[in-house]
Amino acid sequence: MTATTGQPATGEHPNHNLTGFIIFLCSESVIFLAFFSGFALLKTSALNWLPAGVDGLEWRMPLINTVVLVSSSGTIWLAERCMAKGNLPGFRAFWLLTMALGAYFLYGQAVEWGGLQFGFTSGVFGGTFYLLTGFHGLHVATGVFLMGLMLVKSFIPQNYAGGEQGVQATSLFWHFVDVIWIILFVLIYVWQRS
Amino acid sequence: MTPEFMTSATFPASPPENRSWTRYFGFNTDAKVIGIQYIVTAFFFFLIGGLLAMIIRGELITPAADLVDRTVYNGIYTMHGTIMLFLFIFPVLNGLNNLLIPTMIGAPDMAFPRLNAVAFWLVPIFGSLLIASFFVPGGPAYSGWWSYPPVSIQNPLGHFVNGQGLWLTAVALSGVSSIMGAVNFVTTILRMRAPGMGFFRMPVFCWTALAAQSLQLIGLPALTGGAVMLLMDLSFGTSFYQAEGGGDPVLYQHFFWFYSHPAVYVIILPVFGIFSELFPVYSRKPLFGYVYVSLASFIIVGLGLIVWVHHFFTSGVPQWMRNLFMVNTMLISVPTGVKVFAWLGTIWRGKLRLTTPMLFCLGGLFNFVFAGITGVMLATVPVDIHVSNTYFVVGHFHYVIYGAAVMGIFAAIYHWFPKFTGRMPYEGLGKLHFLLTFVGANLNFLPMHPLGLMGMPRRVSSYDPEFAFWNVLASLGAFLLGVSIIPFLLNMVSAWVRGPKAPHNPWNAIGLEWLLPSPPPEDNFGEHVPTVISRPYGYGTGEPLVENQAEIERQLTLQEASA
Ligand code: HEM
Ligand SMILES: [Cu+2]
Numbered sequence: 001m002t003a004t005t006g007q008p009a010t011g012e013h014p015n016h017n018l019t020g021f022i023i024f025l026c027s028e029s030v031i032f033l034a035f036f037s038g039f040a041l042l043k044t045s046a047l048n049w050l051p052a053g054v055d056g057l058e059w060r061m062p063l064i065n066t067v068v069l070v071s072s073s074g075t076i077w078l079a080e081r082c083m084a085k086g087n088l089p090g091f092r093a094f095w096l097l098t099m100a101l102g103a104y105f106l107y108g109q110a111v112e113w114g115g116l117q118f119g120f121t122s123g124v125f126g127g128t129f130y131l132l133t134g135f136h137g138l139h140v141a142t143g144v145f146l147m148g149l150m151l152v153k154s155f156i157p158q159n160y161a162g163g164e165q166g167v168q169a170t171s172l173f174w175h176f177v178d179v180i181w182i183i184l185f186v187l188i189y190v191w192q193r194s
Numbered sequence: 195m196t197p198e199f200m201t202s203a204t205f206p207a208s209p210p211e212n213r214s215w216t217r218y219f220g221f222n223t224d225a226k227v228i229g230i231q232y233i234v235t236a237f238f239f240f241l242i243g244g245l246l247a248m249i250i251r252g253e254l255i256t257p258a259a260d261l262v263d264r265t266v267y268n269g270i271y272t273m274h275g276t277i278m279l280f281l282f283i284f285p286v287l288n289g290l291n292n293l294l295i296p297t298m299i300g301a302p303d304m305a306f307p308r309l310n311a312v313a314f315w316l317v318p319i320f321g322s323l324l325i326a327s328f329f330v331p332g333g334p335a336y337s338g339w340w341s342y343p344p345v346s347i348q349n350p351l352g353h354f355v356n357g358q359g360l361w362l363t364a365v366a367l368s369g370v371s372s373i374m375g376a377v378n379f380v381t382t383i384l385r386m387r388a389p390g391m392g393f394f395r396m397p398v399f400c401w402t403a404l405a406a407q408s409l410q411l412i413g414l415p416a417l418t419g420g421a422v423m424l425l426m427d428l429s430f431g432t433s434f435y436q437a438e439g440g441g442d443p444v445l446y447q448h449f450f451w452f453y454s455h456p457a458v459y460v461i462i463l464p465v466f467g468i469f470s471e472l473f474p475v476y477s478r479k480p481l482f483g484y485v486y487v488s489l490a491s492f493i494i495v496g497l498g499l500i501v502w503v504h505h506f507f508t509s510g511v512p513q514w515m516r517n518l519f520m521v522n523t524m525l526i527s528v529p530t531g532v533k534v535f536a537w538l539g540t541i542w543r544g545k546l547r548l549t550t551p552m553l554f555c556l557g558g559l560f561n562f563v564f565a566g567i568t569g570v571m572l573a574t575v576p577v578d579i580h581v582s583n584t585y586f587v588v589g590h591f592h593y594v595i596y597g598a599a600v601m602g603i604f605a606a607i608y609h610w611f612p613k614f615t616g617r618m619p620y621e622g623l624g625k626l627h628f629l630l631t632f633v634g635a636n637l638n639f640l641p642m643h644p645l646g647l648m649g650m651p652r653r654v655s656s657y658d659p660e661f662a663f664w665n666v667l668a669s670l671g672a673f674l675l676g677v678s679i680i681p682f683l684l685n686m687v688s689a690w691v692r693g694p695k696a697p698h699n700p701w702n703a704i705g706l707e708w709l710l711p712s713p714p715p716e717d718n719f720g721e722h723v724p725t726v727i728s729r730p731y732g733y734g735t736g737e738p739l740v741e742n743q744a745e746i747e748r749q750l751t752l753q754e755a756s757a
Contacts, residue, residue: 023380030414034416034452
């Protein structure tokens with residue numbers, strides 16, 4: 001099968017990948033919406049929210065993580081700016097920095113998990129905590145992976161000549177992951193009293 | 195798969211050369227091939243789901259539980275519902291989407307052909323997974339198609355691989371496949387329409403497909419989220435839905451119905467589209483109120499998202515919630531009613547042609563109106579509390595799903611069969627099929643209403659003898675429906691193999707798809723996409739749909755004469 005089937009040579013139907021990706025992201029956000037509303041419902045109706053022996057979540061480390069993730073949204077924006085100006089080395093530098101911040105976030109998350117007194121099966125509190133942070137972490141990991149892919153692609157000559165939709169899509173995805181984290185942080189760490 | 199006709203200068207596109215039938219069995223990215231793959235696969239599962247239905251009605255023809263074991267019975271109705279929805283209705287509709295959307299809007303294919311093929315091939319994969327659950331220890335899932343906890347998180351035998359786990363995996367994969375499909379359909383409709391085809395020149399089928407697929411995109415993730423949590427409870431020891439661990443079983447019902455109520459509109463909206471396409475053709479009149487019919491689809495989307503609690507008024511939800519969702523549910527009858535009146539206005543004083551597709555449409559419309567009435571009854575909280583979980587509900591939704599949706603799908607198949615196979619189906623067999631289906635469906639599902647009002651609960655294999663009379667009638671109707679599939683299959687197979695050759699526009703219909711040869715070439719119009727210059731459904735007005743229409747039709751007729 002030739003690749004022309006979806007995109008005839010006339011060019012009257014340009015590449016639709018970005019449209020498709022945005023539609024997908026809108027849909028994906030509903031999973032988080034479902035988890036968030038489930039969390040809120042379970043929390044507000046719980047008799048004993050915290051498992052025995054646990055008196056709340058430590059918020060300093062997650063706050064550092066929040067700062068890291070939010071600033072990575074800035075660096076990825078700078079990377080895109082560089083690319084728009086045709087400054088490929090600048091793009092790579094900021095892109096790499098974003099990846100590093102993302103990786104640091106994952107590291108911080110892992111350290112936090114390692115120090116916790118409760119597990120996945122410690123009632124609804126433990127279940128929702130690990131479900132939310134885990135599912136979000138999976139998205140961060142996916143984002144870092146996608147960025148790696150785009151970085152490699154940037155070394156293919158001429159590949160980014162006409163503006164690369166993969167970069168735009170990855171960057172959109174990254175902002176999405178960032179916004180989700182802010183909501184999650186407020187829900188889990190700021191809203192501690194029930 | 196040669197790209198030849200893409201560059202050929204013939205206008206309109208030349209009819210396809212003989213392509214091998216084996217392309218239907220492999221990974222093919224042509225939407226017209228994928229459409230047929232979907233439809234054939236769906237009917238394969240329709241036969242399995244139908245067999246299970248025959249067992250159910252065989253069991254219920256007598257009051258005693260004498261045909262199958264009670265546990266087996268639970269597994270059978272669970273699998274019947276799951277197969278019919280996730281492996282029949284959704285795939286068959288996606289098949290129609292694949293055939294109709296690109297050809298109706300003049301696109302060469304879907305926006306993402308490869309994704310399209312992957313979405314299709316997931317269907318036989320999760321289908322096999324679901325069927326395989328019959329053979330694991332403990333048998334298939336037995337908690338009904340909605341899989342409510344706590345029943346669905348019991349795992350009495352303690353095996354990690356169990357029927358319920360396989361059910362959840364299959365439903366999750368079905369969700370992945372549907373999301374892939376929805377992203378594709380929405381992108382295609384938004385971005386690949388023919389020149390001149392603004393939204394208000396788009397065929398209603400495309401409007402309804404756009405509406406239905408938007409619902410998939412909004413609703414399915416919620417079900418997926420809820421199902422992931424159910425799987426965690428079942429297999430990994432969490433207690434999201436277990437009251438004894440602080441969880442809430444009703445939360446699952448919210449997740450489930452937040453998707454599954456919209457899912458009923460995912461099913462019926464395209465059928466509204468089919469009605470809106472076919473009534474004008476067979477009445478020779480423009481669709482009455484085209485703009486309102488189109489917009490009503492999106493009003494249904496909006497309202498359809500805020501009615502889900504009507505499925506569990508009896509599950510201990512607060513009174514304010516019951517009131518709110520009762521009113522919302524009733525509001526849906528307004529846009530739905532608009533459509534019904536539009537169809538009646540279309541056939542009113544039209545020159546009716548009672549072909550097989552038209553008969554199926556008329557029968558489907560009749561059944562739909564009946565189901566709408568029982569639906570509004572169910573939306574009324576005091577009535578619902580009386581009949582929830584009885585056969586009244588089963589009667590209601592079978593009227594919609596079999597009586598309206600499946601009949602509408604049959605109408606679509608008979609109507610567009612010539613376009614995509616190049617052969618004419620046989621009218622005699624088609625009318626026999628219609629008669630058996632219409633009589634069978636009403637005989638099967640009408641008695642369920644008195645049964646429900648008398649108090650017969652659903653999902654039981656034995657019942658009080660006072661219910662016997664209506665159950666016997668229902669079972670006879672079911673067996674009639676079982677028989678009705680024979681003329682259909684016979685028709686499809688023999689017409690495709692040796693039916694009379696179909697011209698490009700056998701029904702004298704208006705639409706881009708009827709300006710293509712039958713069957714259309716692989717890239718449809720290729721580079722010669724006609725420019726649309728008027729609204730669809732210009733029946734009886736003599737207004738052309740596209741620029742140079744007379745010339746295109748002359749060429750098509752010439753091609754047919756020389757073939
Ligand atoms: C005017 C439109 C409709 C109204 C007001 C309506 C109302 C309702 C209500 C209130 C129930 C819940 C009854 C109960 O469980 O106690 C229900 C069940 C159901 N309806 Fe409808 N409905 C409408 C149209 C449809 C359509 C178009 C479909 C499908 C294409 C549909 C499919 C179903 C199904 C599958 C169920 C039962 C699911 C189950 O319990 O297993 N309905 N309907
Ligand atoms: Cu509903």
